[in-house]
Amino acid sequence: MTALSRLRLKWPILQAPMAGAQDETLALAVTAAGGLGGLPAGMLALEALDQALAAVEGQGPVNVNFFSHASPEPQPSRLEKWRALLAPYHEELGIAPPPPSDTPTRRPFDSDACAIVERHRPAVVSFHFGLPEAQLVERVKACGALVLSTATTVDEARWLEAHGADVVIAQGLEAGGHRGHFLSDDLSLQLPLASLLPRVVEAISLPVVATGGIGDPQGVRQALDLGAQAVQIGTALLCCPEASVRAVHRRALQDDEASTDITNVFSGRPARGIVNRAMRELGPLSDEVPDFPLAASALCELRAAHESRCSGDFSPLWAGQNRRHCREVPVAEQLQWLAGELEEQ
Incomplete structure (x- = not known):
């Protein structure tokens, strides 16, 4: 059993956590429709984080996402x-x-936020901009959560594997929202998904999730054919x-x-x-x-x-580069359409 298969998803589709564009309503709708809902937590105060995790607790697997940047001087x-x-x-x-x-x-993940995670025990905790310090990663894992983080280069994917991630999200240049890079600020090192994904799959032994420009059933199928075990979709769910x-x-x-x-x-x-x-x-x-x-x-x-x-x-x-199928339809309908070329997992 791979790390992702522990979640028993109907479809290998993760919803990208999108701060400022969603709350737990979208996350729970995606989970109910057979994917993995995502809850952005990087802009939540501790009390709001506690309330949000209480709202999703016991309603199926949800990915709670945090930033792990270094606070500037x-x-x-x-x-x-x-x-x-x-x-x-x-x-x-x-x-x-x-x-x-x-x-x-926006606040980076810290011990106070980790304590709230430990209290609610979400199925998945993901990070953007690398990983927090090793002690915090171990605390998250100890409460039973899978740890995911984003890589924009092969070097970042290898770093995440070496520092405790269970799953790596390969973020192509097409993706909307913040770039997840953390080893280098040089954007010229980042690649389109079709180039990045197979390189990451070959470079590490962890499961890989593909994200960036995936907005239709063919894109989902192509990412899986390139070696991803799942896809992460954001823009196609925004409407x-x-x-x-x-x-x-x-x-x-x-x-x-x-x-x-x-x-x-x-x-x-x-x-x-x-x-x-x-x-x-x-x-x-x-x-x-x-x-x-x-x-x-x-x-x-x-x-x-x-x-x-x-x-x-x-x-x-x-928004990502691919907005062609950003439709005003219920999440369940959109997810069913996106999974149209897949068999149930």
């Missing part, structure tokens, strides 16, 4: 320069900028009614003319989203942006003001 001069770059946009709308803040909007995507984001997902690019302007770390004004005029990649996750706070008033005007110009519109 204070950088007041960079934050002040970033606020100055944003000042003309506040003046344009006649709104005041938010007060200066170096409080991170399902169980997702909590904001209206401006949902409209952008359905705009056939919109393109995507990788940007750091919304959080300080590269992530793929639909191109908008902020990305065009401030990036898409800029050396002026403070380190992850400090950049986000200075944008909050601009985002809110534009969204109140039905504009996503300053919103992170995370």
Whole structure:
């Protein structure tokens, strides 16, 4: 029995945890439909994390996802320069900028979060940006959870295998949201999924999950044929009614003319989203942006003001390159369609 087969999924389909676009409703719908639901926890305060895990407990396997980045040192001069770059946009709308803040909007996995995981014992715990310290990984495993993490290169996949991961998620360059890299910031090292996946499968002995640009039954089948034991899908589920995507984001997902690019302007770390004004005029990649996750706070008033005007110009519109089948249908219907070329596991 492989690590993933322990979960007894009907379909080898994992839902990508998508912070800001979902809550436990989407995760539970995916699990109920035979996949593995994903619950993003990197932006939850401890009390909210406890409540979210209580809400999914006992309702089938769910993957709880955390960030494992290193918190940056204070950088007041960079934050002040970033606020100055944003000042003309506040003046344009006649709104005041938010007060200066170096409080991170995302927290890395720590002992306090681990204690909540130990209390609720989810089936799967996954990490983005590597793994936390070894002691925390062992505590997660001791409560019975499978440990997953994302690799964007073969070197990262090997590192994850050597440091305690049970399953590696191979993230192709097409994937939406934050890039999961952690060994190098050089984006030129990252490959499309069709190139990355077979290399990762060959390089490690762990089960591999494929993610990035998979949005139809043929893509699911192709990833499995290349050696993946399962696929992870995010964008193709964003328009399902169980997702909590904001209206401006949902409209952008359905705009056939919109393109995507990788940007750091919304959080300080590269992530793929639909191109908008902020990305065009401030990036898409800029050396002026403070380190992850400090950049986000200075944008909050601009985002809110534009969204109140039905504009996503300053919103992170995370999406993968393949949006052709991002449909407004229930999760169960979308999952059944995506699994159309598979036999039940």
